[in-house]
């Protein structure tokens with residue numbers, strides 16, 4: 720259903736422990752059209768139990784004739800609790816992606832939960848985890 724196109728990546732350092740962080744980004748296409756750009760950031764060598772991975776999306780319409788008003792920021796967190804991995808929607812308003820010049824608004828957890836958009840966003844997350852081989856090849860978050 721979704722086609723994931725890896726684009727670039729960067730690294731940095733975790734604020735709390737100084738371990739290296741890794742951010743990979745790319746695009747998600749649906750039926751041939753760009754639907755979202757994604758950014759997955761995690762701390763290398765640290766469990767997502769103590770260092771949840773951030774998954775941010777710029778979601779909406781792309782290309783000619785669109786403006787940032789056609790796109791919004793959506794943020795998820797990938798964590799582990801008692802050995803069970805999970806994904807949950809968080810407020811994008813507090814994330815750096817909310818300040819991107821490519822987005823017109825940032826959605827909150829309440830904006831998304833219980834809507835069809837929530838299903839789509841979780842499906843996008845799953846597609847990225849499966850299809851972006853950078854995530855699996857050098858230490859998937861966790």
Ligand SMILES: [Zn+2]
Nearest residue numbers: 733735736737
């Ligand atoms: Zn840390």
